[in-house]
Amino acid sequence: MTKAEVIVEISQKTGIDKADVSAALEGFFSVVKNSLSKGENVYIRGFGSFVVKHRKEKVGRIISQNKPIVIPAHYVPSFKPAKVFVEKVKSSDIPVVEKS
Numbered sequence: 290m291t292k293a294e295v296i297v298e299i300s301q302k303t304g305i306d307k308a309d310v311s312a313a314l315e316g317f318f319s320v321v322k323n324s325l326s327k328g329e330n331v332y333i334r335g336f337g338s339f340v341v342k343h344r345k346e347k348v349g350r351i352i353s354q355n356k357p358i359v360i361p362a363h364y365v366p367s368f369k370p371a372k373v374f375v376e377k378v379k380s381s382d383i384p385v386v387e388k389s
Contacts, residue, residue: 329341342364346362
């Protein structure tokens with residue numbers, strides 16, 4: 290599902306204009322990004338947590354040149370779904386698609 294499809298679905302379910310839904314969704318994304326960039330986690334009860342994780346410095350390798358490189362310590366955004374969210378997905382009837 291794309292962002293545009295999410296906007297259309299929310300607009301249909303709530304009766305709110307698509308432009309207003311789009312503005313609210315963009316505002317939400319902006320708040321989450323700004324909070325994470327400041328090192329502040331965002332917790333949404335019943336949905337999940339957007340958290341900042343620290344990755345330690347490590348040595349990687351450029352395989353084609355067989356040279357080691359140092360990957361500096363850095364922060365990455367992460368999402369941890371709430372238990373309610375996980376249970377809803379686990380109990381859903383999503384068809385299993387096997388790779389061939």
